[in-house]
Amino acid sequence: MTSKANKRARAKKIALWSFLSIFLGAMLAPLSGYMYVAVGGVAHAQAAEDTNPRANYWRAVREGFTGYSAVQGQEANVLIQNGGHNWRQWRNGPIANYGPWLFALVVAVLAVFYMAKGRIQVHGAQSGEKVLRWSLFERNLHWINAVMFIALGITGLSLLFGRAVLIPLLGPEGFAAWAEAAIAIHNLVGPVFILTTAVIILVWIGHNIPKSHDIEWIKQGGGYLAKGKHPHAERMNGGEKVWFWIIATFGVAVCVTGVILDFPNFGQSRDTMQLSNLIHSAGAIIWIAVALGHIYMGTLATEGAMEGMTTGYVSKEWAQQHHDLWYEQVKDQQVSDARSGSTTGSPSTY
Numbered sequence: 612m613t614s615k616a617n618k619r620a621r622a623k624k625i626a627l628w629s630f631l632s633i634f635l636g637a638m639l640a641p642l643s644g645y646m647y648v649a650v651g652g653v654a655h656a657q658a659a660e661d662t663n664p665r666a667n668y669w670r671a672v673r674e675g676f677t678g679y680s681a682v683q684g685q686e687a688n689v690l691i692q693n694g695g696h697n698w699r700q701w702r703n704g705p706i707a708n709y710g711p712w713l714f715a716l717v718v719a720v721l722a723v724f725y726m727a728k729g730r731i732q733v734h735g736a737q738s739g740e741k742v743l744r745w746s747l748f749e750r751n752l753h754w755i756n757a758v759m760f761i762a763l764g765i766t767g768l769s770l771l772f773g774r775a776v777l778i779p780l781l782g783p784e785g786f787a788a789w790a791e792a793a794i795a796i797h798n799l800v801g802p803v804f805i806l807t808t809a810v811i812i813l814v815w816i817g818h819n820i821p822k823s824h825d826i827e828w829i830k831q832g833g834g835y836l837a838k839g840k841h842p843h844a845e846r847m848n849g850g851e852k853v854w855f856w857i858i859a860t861f862g863v864a865v866c867v868t869g870v871i872l873d874f875p876n877f878g879q880s881r882d883t884m885q886l887s888n889l890i891h892s893a894g895a896i897i898w899i900a901v902a903l904g905h906i907y908m909g910t911l912a913t914e915g916a917m918e919g920m921t922t923g924y925v926s927k928e929w930a931q932q933h934h935d936l937w938y939e940q941v942k943d944q945q946v947s948d949a950r951s952g953s954t955t956g957s958p959s960t961y
């Protein structure tokens with residue numbers, strides 16, 4: 612073979628091998644991903660991301676990435692607000708599921724307690740002497756607040772549990788009509804209730820500072836557990852102080868979050884609204900559960916308590932039995948049964 616023929620044969624061989632290696636490389640290169648996963652153990656999600664070049668893009672959208680929108684307005688450029696999903700899970704999950712169980716538990720405990728202990732009577736003969744316990748202003752404040760609390764409780768719980776409880780009872784149209792009225796009542800009464808609650812806190816905070824004998828009152832169950840025993844109490848006893856501080860903490864949280872929800876035009880984000888809604892509903896459920904206990908104590912459990920909050924006066928014996936330390940402060944202002952008809956007085960030594 613001539614050297615020319617040799618050169619041509621060599622060039623052919625190089626071209627053939629070059630073609631084969633490029634062809635083989637082109638065929639095998641896409642399979643390298645599988646090799647990478649098999650050898651490196653990289654997660655399946657990562658492989659999916661490699662094969663979906665827009666995965667990161669959609670993930671960003673899902674996590675609230677703000678894009679461009681010609682529509683003006685708060686968060687109008689957010690396509691998917693991820694927090695909404697979490698809010699829904701919490702609201703329709705633990706809050707909606709455990710709330711009714713808490714109410715049922717409180718009602719059951721109170722019913723058992725009432726069956727076991729009955730009503731606490733005022734001991735001994737009644738002298739007919741009375742002392743002013745609540746001024747007219749305090750009674751009006753209490754009852755206006757209580758009526759609004761009940762209205763807010765009924766309308767709020769209707770909105771929270773309406774889908775599960777009221778749609779089966781009223782039907783979708785009936786529930787829609789009631790829900791419209793309920794939200795209007797809730798949103799209008801709420802701000803007035805916040806005002807009266809704030810006044811209640813200011814007016815009664817001075818009487819609700821915890822003292823050592825309040826701990827003793829709570830330890831002894833206020834004398835409700837062992838009949839005849841009555842631990843010391845000032846104008847407000849240990850139990851009433853607990854109720855007061857529930858109002859001043861959980862109640863205040865419910866009121867503040869209520870304002871955030873009722874007036875959404877002050878720049879609060881959806882995240883803030885969602886968090887407020889969760890605190891508002893969970894706080895309200897706890898507040899209502901404790902209020903059931905307060906209502907039980909004020910009506911069924913204690914003879915003479917309602918008389919105090921309606922006429923303003925309580926008997927000398929009631930005051931001595933339930934609020935002995937307070938009675939010592941006000942006993943000079945005692946009036947006879949007949950004179951207690953005037954209910955506009957203002958307790959001067961409070």
Ligand code: HEM
Pocket residue numbers: 744753756757758760761811815819847850851852854855858902905906909910916917918919920
């Ligand atoms: C409608 C149901 C209610 C009834 C039957 C009721 C009954 C009573 C009664 C009888 C008293 C006087 C207790 C005593 O003389 O020691 C009282 C005190 C009081 N009530 Fe009510 N109440 C009701 C609702 C409410 C609500 C909704 C609130 C607040 C949100 C409230 C807050 C208070 C406070 C702060 C006191 C003063 C004693 C304390 O610090 O606990 N009440 N209630």
